[in-house]
Amino acid sequence: MSTTRQPRLLERLEAAGLRATRQRLLVLDELAREPHDVTAQELHRRLRANGERIGLATVYRTLGALADHGIVDTLAHAPAEACYRLCGEGHHHHLVCSGCHRVVELAECGLDDWLAAAAAREDFVATAHRVEVTGLCASCRRAA
Amino acid sequence: MSTTRQPRLLERLEAAGLRATRQRLLVLDELAREPHDVTAQELHRRLRANGERIGLATVYRTLGALADHGIVDTLAHAPAEACYRLCGEGHHHHLVCSGCHRVVELAECGLDDWLAAAAAREDFVATAHRVEVTGLCASCRRAA
DNA sequence: ATAATTGCAAAGCGTTTGCACCCTG
DNA sequence: CAGGGTGCAAACGCTTTGCAATTAT
Numbered sequence: 001m002s003t004t005r006q007p008r009l010l011e012r013l014e015a016a017g018l019r020a021t022r023q024r025l026l027v028l029d030e031l032a033r034e035p036h037d038v039t040a041q042e043l044h045r046r047l048r049a050n051g052e053r054i055g056l057a058t059v060y061r062t063l064g065a066l067a068d069h070g071i072v073d074t075l076a077h078a079p080a081e082a083c084y085r086l087c088g089e090g091h092h093h094h095l096v097c098s099g100c101h102r103v104v105e106l107a108e109c110g111l112d113d114w115l116a117a118a119a120a121r122e123d124f125v126a127t128a129h130r131v132e133v134t135g136l137c138a139s140c141r142r143a144a
Numbered sequence: 145m146s147t148t149r150q151p152r153l154l155e156r157l158e159a160a161g162l163r164a165t166r167q168r169l170l171v172l173d174e175l176a177r178e179p180h181d182v183t184a185q186e187l188h189r190r191l192r193a194n195g196e197r198i199g200l201a202t203v204y205r206t207l208g209a210l211a212d213h214g215i216v217d218t219l220a221h222a223p224a225e226a227c228y229r230l231c232g233e234g235h236h237h238h239l240v241c242s243g244c245h246r247v248v249e250l251a252e253c254g255l256d257d258w259l260a261a262a263a264a265r266e267d268f269v270a271t272a273h274r275v276e277v278t279g280l281c282a283s284c285r286r287a288a
Numbered sequence: 289a290t291a292a293t294t295g296c297a298a299a300g301c302g303t304t305t306g307c308a309c310c311c312t313g
Numbered sequence: 314c315a316g317g318g319t320g321c322a323a324a325c326g327c328t329t330t331g332c333a334a335t336t337a338t
Contacts, residue, residue, distance in 0.1 A: 019292060019337055041327075055295040060328060062293095076220040080303070081327065095268055104266045114254065115277060122248045124239055124279035131275050133259060135268035163312055165318060185302070199320040204303060206318095224328070225302065294335070304325070311318075 016069035023054045027062045028071075031086035036101050037075050039083055075103075075132070093131040099140025106133070160213035167198045171206045172215075175230035180245050181219050183227055219247075219276070237275040243284025250277070 009028045013020050026047055031038070038046075044059040063084045066072040073087040075094065085094075085103060095104045111131065119126035136144070153172045157164050170191055175182070182190075188203040207228045210216040217231040219238065229238075229247060239248045255273065263270035280288070 021293065021337070023294070039327085053295095057296075057329075058294055064329095080224055080226065082224065093262075095263060095266055095270075097268065098271060104268070106262050106266070108262070110258065110262075111255075114258070118237075118250050118252070118254075119239060119277060119279050122239055122250070123282045124241065124248070124277075125285060126239075126277050126279040127242060128278040129275065130278075131273065133263060133268075133270050134272040134274075135263050135270040138267045141269060163317065165312070167319070183302085197320095201304075201321075202319055208304095290336105290338095292335105292337075295333095296331105298329105298331085300329070301327090302325100303327105304323105306323085307321095309319080312316095313314105 012069075012071050016065070016071065018065055018069070023058050024062050026052050026054055027059060027066070028086070031072060031084065034085075037073075037083040037085035037103050039081055043084070093133065095133045095135055097137040097140055098134050099136055099143065102137060104137075106131075156213075156215050160209070160215065162209055162213070167202050168206050170196050170198055171203060171210070172230070175216060175228065178229075181217075181227040181229035181247050183225055187228070237277065239277045239279055241281040241284055242278050243280055243287065246281060248281075 009025070009032065010020055013024060013028075018024065027043065030043055030047060034043075040059050040063050041056070043063075044054065044056045047054050047059070063072060067074050067084065071086070072084045073094075075083040075085060087105065091109055093106045093109065095106055096102070097104075111129065115126045115129055153169070153176065154164055157168060157172075162168065171187065174187055174191060184203050184207050185200070187207070188198065188200045191198050191203070207216060211218045211228065215230070216228045217238075219227040219229060231249065235253055237250045237253065239250055240246070241248075255275065259270045259273055
């Protein structure tokens with residue numbers, strides 16, 4: 001079983017009105033130690049590889065519920081396959097390394113002024129936005 | 145048949161090394177008159193509704209080929225279902241109205257400095273990015 | 289106790305592919 | 314006329330769902 005379980009995760013489950021089942025904690029644990037984003041299938045495969053008993057449908061249902069409550073982010077960079085990632089609670093964006101697929105959260109957004117201006121130019125009011133930056137991290141740059 | 149066919153589209157097909165078949169022109173025509181973004185299925189449904197003869201597989205293959213050559217954009221806001229949209233040739237972003245789903249292209253990007261700075265903070269070099277802004281257009285604001 | 293959750297297997301759905309026929313260049 | 318393109322239907326892969334058994338509260 002895991003050693004990285006964060007009490008924080010339990011609180012978040014509770015706050016979302018979700019029962020703290022063994023399976024949900026497994027999913028959260030696995031997400032917590034994963035710096036990349038993962039698909040439901042991959043997550044399930046890993047848990048099974050670790051000898052855990054959990055059904056694929058449960059992984060899907062759990063990720064769906066967590067996403068509904070904002071506990072995980074759903075990244076859709078690969079159409080036809082959703083990726084999930086445990087994420088901070090505030091507004092943030094992702095920086096993905098095209099070499100190793102590592103994902104870093106950009107804490108500060110700082111785009112609000114730009115957004116408001118760009119939207120206003122089209123007579124829109126911006127209500128939400130999503131930025132995904134692709135780049136190369138230091139180690140992948142060296143490797144290349 | 146269409147009245148909106150743009151000669152421009154033929155050039156783009158040719159430049160991409162794709163033969164100008166009846167089906168491809170149908171797809172391009174339909175995309176050209178569509179301000180929203182559409183799924184492959186929806187596009188196919190409309191063409192058939194117009195009495196056109198074209199197979200679903202061809203629509204998929206065509207959209208895939210057009211996307212490969214940058215003639216259409218692939219938007220993945222709905223995970224598990226790709227949306228396509230004929231798009232300008234340069235770098236740009238999309239502003240989507242959450243009321244009517246109308247999509248507007250934002251010509252200017254103007255994010256490069258912000259991006260470079262944000263990436264550098266994490267020791268990354270930004271190579272690409274994608275921004276999707278959701279908002280409300282003027283008429284949907286009035287309706288609300 | 290009892291309502292939520294799980295697991296399995298089957299169903300759903302969007303997308304892709306094999307193959308014979310057709311058409312563009 | 315040769316090779317790309319098309320249509321159909323079957324195959325695919327990811328995701329969802331029905332239902333009986335299980336489990337958290």
